[in-house]
Amino acid sequence: MEQDVVVARQTVRKLAQDCGMRLIDMTKLVTAVSELARNTVVYGGGGDMDWHVLKEVGRLGLRLTFRDTGPGIPDLKLAMTDGWTSGNGMGLGLTGAKRLVDDFVLESSPGEGTRVVITRWV
Ligand SMILES: Nc1ncnc2c1ncn2[C@@H]1O[C@H](COP(=O)(O)OP(=O)(O)OP(=O)(O)O)[C@@H](O)[C@H]1O
Ligand SMILES: [Mg+2]
Numbered sequence: 001m002e003q004d005v006v007v008a009r010q011t012v013r014k015l016a017q018d019c020g021m022r023l024i025d026m027t028k029l030v031t032a033v034s035e036l037a038r039n040t041v042v043y044g045g046g047g048d049m050d051w052h053v054l055k056e057v058g059r060l061g062l063r064l065t066f067r068d069t070g071p072g073i074p075d076l077k078l079a080m081t082d083g084w085t086s087g088n089g090m091g092l093g094l095t096g097a098k099r100l101v102d103d104f105v106l107e108s109s110p111g112e113g114t115r116v117v118i119t120r121w122v
Helices: 003-016 023-042 092-098
Strands: 049-055 059-066 103-109 115-121
Touching: 003 023, 003 049, 003 059, 003 115, 023 059, 023 092, 049 092, 049 115, 092 103, 092 115
Parallel strands: none
Antiparallel strands: 049 059, 059 115, 103 115
């Protein structure tokens, strides 16, 4: 649901503010969240987002996990190619999101679902 994407964005904006993230970094992170949440809704049939605040000596970070139990992604390399879409998108969501975060892990098993874990340090 489009509303889930809105809630994911709001949740991450609040978390990022609480961590003292700069506006420019927050904007990048929220853009990545929009893309991943939208994929979860459009291709995964819906799912959820977990979050963790990472606390290391001298730095804070946000780790977000998007999970769905949809059809999964048969070819991860293809899915991570700029401009490739199986639907009517632009094929820039996953690759764009990856560029906007510090760490990006995509895991998927056909028939079981998809998991994307992103990390952005403050
Ligand atoms: N959660 C998911 N479950 C199943 N397939 C997915 C999922 N996320 C992405 N995919 C597959 O990976 C492809 C690439 O995703 P990506 O977000 O990069 O592009 P898009 O959604 O097609 O277009 P855009 O995001 O630019 O509007 C999708 O077309 C879809 O086939
Ligand atoms: Mg997309």
